[in-house]
Amino acid sequence: MHVEGRDDHDQVAFRDDAAIVVRDGLIESVTAAADVVGLPAAERIDARGQAALPGLINCHTHAPMVALRGIAEDLPTEAWFDDVIWPVESNLTARDVEWGARLACAEMIRGGVTCFADHYFAMDAVAAVVEECGIRAHLGQAFFSSQGPEGRERSLEFALRHRGGAGGRITTALAPHAPYTVDDADLAATAELAREHGLPVHLHAAENRDQTAAGLARHGVTPIEVLERTGILGTDVLIAHGTGVVERDLPVLERAGGRVAVASAPRGYLKFAWPTTTPVRALRAAGVPVGLATDGAASNNSLDVWESMALTALVQKSAEGDPRWMTSRQALHHATLQSARAVGLDGVVGSLAAGHRADIVLVDLTGPHTQPVHDLAATLVHSARASDVRTTIVDGRVLMRDRELLTLDVASTVRELGKRLPALLDRGHGRRVQRYDAE
Numbered sequence: 260m261h262v263e264g265r266d267d268h269d270q271v272a273f274r275d276d277a278a279i280v281v282r283d284g285l286i287e288s289v290t291a292a293a294d295v296v297g298l299p300a301a302e303r304i305d306a307r308g309q310a311a312l313p314g315l316i317n318c319h320t321h322a323p324m325v326a327l328r329g330i331a332e333d334l335p336t337e338a339w340f341d342d343v344i345w346p347v348e349s350n351l352t353a354r355d356v357e358w359g360a361r362l363a364c365a366e367m368i369r370g371g372v373t374c375f376a377d378h379y380f381a382m383d384a385v386a387a388v389v390e391e392c393g394i395r396a397h398l399g400q401a402f403f404s405s406q407g408p409e410g411r412e413r414s415l416e417f418a419l420r421h422r423g424g425a426g427g428r429i430t431t432a433l434a435p436h437a438p439y440t441v442d443d444a445d446l447a448a449t450a451e452l453a454r455e456h457g458l459p460v461h462l463h464a465a466e467n468r469d470q471t472a473a474g475l476a477r478h479g480v481t482p483i484e485v486l487e488r489t490g491i492l493g494t495d496v497l498i499a500h501g502t503g504v505v506e507r508d509l510p511v512l513e514r515a516g517g518r519v520a521v522a523s524a525p526r527g528y529l530k531f532a533w534p535t536t537t538p539v540r541a542l543r544a545a546g547v548p549v550g551l552a553t554d555g556a557a558s559n560n561s562l563d564v565w566e567s568m569a570l571t572a573l574v575q576k577s578a579e580g581d582p583r584w585m586t587s588r589q590a591l592h593h594a595t596l597q598s599a600r601a602v603g604l605d606g607v608v609g610s611l612a613a614g615h616r617a618d619i620v621l622v623d624l625t626g627p628h629t630q631p632v633h634d635l636a637a638t639l640v641h642s643a644r645a646s647d648v649r650t651t652i653v654d655g656r657v658l659m660r661d662r663e664l665l666t667l668d669v670a671s672t673v674r675e676l677g678k679r680l681p682a683l684l685d686r687g688h689g690r691r692v693q694r695y696d697a698e
């Protein structure tokens with residue numbers, strides 16, 4: 260059985276008894292299992308009882324923040340940033356980032372994630388881990404205006420140097436933090452650099468309704484309108500969260516003409532008790548794809564994109580008061596094709612179709628919690644779990660086989676990261692990398 264993304268009517272297609280032929284990292288063909296019986300192959304994976312899906316894509320995260328999982332619990336957004344996260348991040352070293360990225364990649368590969376969009380500091384270390392472990396990534400070096408023009412220049416230098424890295428598995432973006440930490444002049448300069456160098460932009464914006472309200476009260480504009488007037492919406496831009504997108508933003512986003520995508524990570528919104536979620540249905544009407552994400556593990560507690568898929572489907576039903584939105588098939592469409600579009604990889608990944616990169620996960624459906632299968636989409640979204648992923652393949656290379664990671668060692672990673680935690684978590688110095696002052 261396999262799932263193939265299709266772009267018509269938000270639908271996905273399924274096929275029984277399928278075989279996927281992979282050659283040189285690409286899907287060469289998708290055919291009937293009976294057709295490949297005598298085909299010579301360097302390797303054959305028997306996946307009877309399993310479903311093959313395009314690998315999941317984590318469209319917005321801060322992978323190394325797994326080191327901070329659970330250090331700032333049950334706090335409002337401002338206290339989370341100002342009292343814990345930003346003081347701790349003033350201690351951050353490239354080695355912390357490197358070991359954190361290893362743990363994060365292990366978690367993601369185990370959960371069927373084959374690509375992640377990362378937005379953090381010391382990103383050379385993340386790029387090195389991506390190269391080493393075989394996953395795919397869309398990377399951006401984050402910056403604040405408080406760093407001066409050097410922040411933006413370093414983000415550009417990183418994006419140019421790593422673009423096409425790791426045998427083409429790394430793509431890059433310019434990564435201003437957010438409109439409330441990067442001023443208009445800096446955003447406008449970023450948009451100019453994006454155009455000049457053909458780079459996309461990845462940033463947080465309209466994260467919650469308070470940020471939108473603060474923007475309107477202080478400057479008379481919403482964060483989305485700030486992105487328009489600074490030229491950011493004229494670039495290929497990936498916006499994290501957008502739970503503060505309001506009615507007047509929708510025509511603005513529609514005018515951007517398909518260059519905008521949004522990443523939704525609903526667990527964190529629930530945890531911070533934000534009053535709204537990403538308005539996926541309204542964004543769809545405005546022609547904006549919405550990819551699935553986890554955000555960092557310091558707010559989300561996991562990098563489980565499978566859970567984001569289930570939560571997105573549930574939260575959307577609740578927010579819209581409509582059990583017919585979003586359906587399991589729509590949730591799968593977001594998890595596959597729309598997520599690929601969000602990270603600029605449409606036509607490259609996100610579908611098990613000939614000519615796409617062979618980023619494939621095999622999901623065991625034989626467990627008691629997934630049987631019987633009356634509706635495959637519902638089984639995948641609402642019954643299966645990340646731990647049902649048995650095999651994870653990126654670019655035709657097996658990174659996890661029968662739940663065993665082949666390119667990363669979790670025990671040594673946890674040990675090395677653990678040695679670094681006392682220095683990383685020290686807040687006795689009273690410094691912080693930034694202050695939260697929404698808009």
Ligand SMILES: [Zn+2]
Binds near residue numbers: 320321499554555
């Ligand atoms: Zn984020």
